[in-house]
Amino acid sequence: MPHGESWFSLLPFHQRFLAFAHNFGKPVREDGLTWYAHEEPGVQHIYAGILVLCILALISVITETSIRDSKNDLVPPAKLTIRNFVEIMVGATFGMMKDIMGEKAARYFLPLVGTCAFFILFSNALGLVPGFLPPTSNFNTTLACGIVIFVTTHLYGLKVNGWNHIKHFFGPMIGIPWLPLMLLMFFIEMISHIARPLSLGIRLMANMTADHMVLTIFLGLVPFLIPLPMYVLGAVVVVVQALVFSLLSTVYIGMAIEEAEDH
């Protein structure tokens, strides 16, 4: 199947949905292709995102019934069940957040960062299955995740620190004689803050796109045993990118809500 297509194009309402989506806005280039990947703008990523959502909902329902039914067990089952996998992942995420943000804030933000970690892990892993494409290989998905983290950072930074959060933007020296320095520092800090969700989004999107492209090329060349190292590399990249996204968002939120010492 050509690049950009997946099993979702076999869905019965695909053509009508594609025609419906093409009426919204138009691609930026003249020949009708998107500017960052030179392909037909498509809706495959929307289907893939909805599929990941359904998978996550199913997993959470299974975990919850499993925990509810086994409330009296002290020892969890020994095999790798879905409940064990979810417990491992939530435990790892919470441990990482506790090291950075402290326990109280980690408990408060665990739903947000845990959702990011689960969603990105399962979205990335969907790209390794032949015939599917990862929803995070589209800049829209990853930029949406980045913007959520950005809004969270500033919202909770303002709520916890108030005026001090904006005072950080102006640099170390505040006062009337330091006005040029304050202005310069404000622009530099603003650019650095705006670059954060962009960098989160671009890092994830480009990793997944490059990974998917490499797999496509190798599977087109020799589909028998040679793509196996590429699959191993792909599996490593999937986990590492989810880890990097969660860790960076934890660091940004932690930096925004920590109590300032003296400046």
Added chain:
Amino acid sequence: MKKRWLRLVSFAVPLLASATAFAQEAGSNANDIGKFAALAAGLAIGIAAAGCGLGQGRAAAAALDGIARNPGASDKLFTPMILGLALIESLAIYALVIAIMLIGKIPAGG
């Protein structure tokens, strides 16, 4: 000494002067952007890969040094090392995004 200098100059001057014969006429700008875009895309990813290789080499070397001094710490060192490698690699990936955008600017058939 004077004869050697004369020989050197008489060798170099026709070489440099004939280089102007190979100079191209200035083409129209619409066709040139494809050439420069292709060159820029190759250079972008090449230089980014070189820088990334150096940076990741230093990170991996530091981690390996730590493991060699204290083999019991290899578990604690693994996660920060992977994190550092991923963050350094993301800089090369920003250059890859620009290179992919530049490849799109090459006109078809150019």
